Amino acid sequence: MGTNAKQVGKAGNNGPSLTRDQFLKAYYDMLLIRRFEEKAGQLYGMGLIGGFCHLYIGQEAVVVGIQMSLKDGDKLITSYRDHGQMLVAGMTPRGVMAELTGRSTGYSHGKGGSMHMFSREKNFYGGHGIVGAQVSLGIGLAFANKYRDTDEVSVAYFGDGAANQGQVYESFNLAALLKLPCIFVIENNRYGMGTAVERASASHELYKNGEPWGIPGKRVDGMDVAAVYAAAEEAVKHCHEGKGPYLLEMMTYRYRGHSMSDPAKYRTRDEVDEVRKTRDPIEHVKHILLDSGVTEAELKTMETEIKGIVNDSAEFAQTSPEPDPAELYTDVVLEA
Template identity: 85%
Template sequence: MEAGKTIAQKTGGNGPSLTREQFTQAFHDMLLIRRFEEKAGQLYGMGLIGGFCHLYIGQEAVVVGIQMALKDGDKIITSYRDHGQMLAAGMTPRGVMAELTGRATGYSHGKGGSMHMFSREKNFYGGHGIVGAQVALGIGLAFANKYRETDEVSIAYFGDGAANQGQVYESFNLAALHKLPCIFVIENNLYGMGTSIERASASHELWRNGEPWGIPGRRIDGMDIAAVHEAASEAVAHCRAGKGPYLLEMMTYRYRGHSMSDPAKYRKREEVDAVRKTRDPIEHVRQILLDAGVEDTALRSIENDVKAVVNDCAEFAQTSPEPDPAELYTDVLLEA
């Protein structure tokens, strides 16, 4: 296949197809998130990352596929499972890992940790520790976009465990009322902190939760990056055209526990292994590229490059200084 041509037969949809170059970039970006998170898990086990730490392993196609449909200026906000969104938005692995390990070179100067880092430069407005609270902030970002008369959109990520929070429905109402350019993305990985969605939600079609407010929605295979990109492109076009919010339910799966302290005894190991074997999003893209004529050596080169970047950011984090004790009193109160 010639470079630049689409791999249409692999997208599984009628929307925008991805080129071989786009699939290759997606392979790199998803693999970077996977290896970064694996390294973060190792550092947590060594006691170098404190507090809570929620890994994104298994869900990489969601954030990478959506990011591919965005442009500079679009806003992103998410929950505490946020490292993948940070890396996809272009935040540096060094800065993110340094923040995870509480170093002064981190994005929040070592004081935010896993759940509280931001980058105005990359339009990433945080992971947030309160379940569902970021959704209301997400429509605030969308309101700012509309008020400034831009065509920029806001992406508000949240999980199935947050889908029935009251502030989420309040956000649906306001977003629909004011036709705000906000895309609500439910990352449905089937389990909340320790309970399956089947036991926790009377609604088993979360993509329809916006219907009372007239918000269109779709359920997407979140393990298929082409399907994610196609749906995200449709939602973005809807918002940029001034038609109001859109809801995407991404069916995905996390391989690790809810957080690093979660033994995940509420599901069988065989279930996790089956998903890894048959639906892994990275292996899916790898096979697409191999079928398109990309040499295995080229993919191994990408793997080696990613490994070097992750090892570098871990070394950088461990050798960076901790915050000065005087920093305890900064960024707490602004006197105006």
């Protein structure tokens, strides 16, 4: 085992160890998401991003840890807080930022914006603006995988605010009934819009919500990328063995408001600062890397590279043309 393959961290008590290279990749991906989101927030403030814009800052370990357990062909679908999923799926920062700013070079040709962009090539089937709607679509993707007899899984992300929607439970039932290879991921960031989960859900253990249908569940520290990876590996294995769906409740936290228009007055600044100080997922991995022998200079070089990529995506977006008015009439009806 070479130096870079040295195991430097454990993912839970019995979980697989992560190598230094894996932690480096996780650090890079999480930092890319955060810097991208910070830039998106700046562009929104400048009036260059219209409509809604829901940032993923603070939740980076969830998508990065899960993506580490997936392979080409596995499918992703999520809600409107979707930029992180896009980037880890391999969608380019240029294409994503261009879509956010409504440009023709964006993934949905400037017509989807922040909440509705897709990439069939990267098996990313969209952010969806209707709360919980993506879950039933996610089991449709899983049904396609099973029908075609592939070993691919579908990952359906949704938040604590969507966890008690009716279509979510209908999806649990059908996925369990047909033993569909679907991983349900509840990103419990503690607030559905502005309402604390404890005030909105009679169930305070959302990972148990699939129990009536026999769906196993696990609560995971969603601020620890290694713990997320270990849980995702277990869920993927469960699906590959033909046992049906699996439910993961990721305990995470968003630092910004529900959307860019949300002043987030329903929580204290001290609460946010405490999470940043004690549980930040990127700082956690940074300390692991430094303890393993990675130098500050190496991390600084990585950060400089990411800053250049993000700045380039913003420049590309701002200099790309807006869609032709004729685009209003395309992608409306598919004639087959």
